[in-house]
Amino acid sequence: MSNHVPSKDLPNRLTILRVIMIPFFVFFLLAQPFGETVSNWVALVIFVAASLTDMADGKIARKYNYITNFGKFMDPLADKLLTCCAMICLVGLGRLESWIVCIIVAREFTISGFRLIAxxxxxVIAANYWGKFKTTFQMIMVILMVADIQIAAIQVLTQIVKWIALALTVISLITYFYQNKDVLKDID
Structure with a gap:
């Protein structure tokens, strides 16, 4: 067994890679250069790979204590960019309701602003479990909607995941404010 220790900048490189993957995902999903079916699957592979970099960068950073200010800022921003771009594309394709995306994007901007005030x-306002669950369900929702599998059970599952993702979005917003209500005191 190898005791290989990854390079200290690997988590940050994975975060940057996730951001770089976004335009490729958007291109294949919307431009559909290989036709709808193949392009959707290429976009899906890109999105899944980008989502896996999110899991990997955090795991590596925590395991090897490679936590950096860049990572603290860029990792959640990369998540927001990936999921919000994907959801906006899904609205354009008629697979996701715009009002749901508006609520999700508004939550992301609100929390980002709240973190700046803090x-x-x-x-420092760290991610909480509700926020992590929210991101996980949003990513699963996007995966299911991009795959667009026309099997009744999968369509029902997609709808259930969508509503759970929306509920977790609202719950995570409320818990961030509640857990950090001291930040709201004496706002100029």
């Missing part, structure tokens, strides 16, 4: 006050 940072100005010297407080």
């Amino acid at each position: 940072a100005e006050r010297g407080k």
Whole structure:
């Protein structure tokens, strides 16, 4: 067995790779250069690979204590970019309701702004489990919608995952504010 230790910048490189993959995902999903079916599957593979980099970068950073300020900022931003771009594309394809995406995007901007206010006050707002569950369900929702498998049971599952993702989006917003209500005191 090898005791190979990854390079210290690997988590950040994976985060950057995730951001770089976004335009390729969008291109294949929307331009469909290989026809709808093949292009959807290429987009799906890109999205799944990008989602896996999210799991890998965090795991490596925590395991080897490679946590950086760049990673703290860019990892959640890369997640937001990936999922929000994907959902906006799905609206354009008629697979996801725009009002759901508006709620999700509004939550992401709100939490990002909230984190900036907290940072100005010297407080770091870490991701909580609700936020992690939210991201996981959003990614699963996107995977199911991009795959667009026309089997009744899969379509029902997709709808269930969509509603869970939306509920977790709202719950995570409320819990972030509740757990960090001290940040809201004395806002200028």
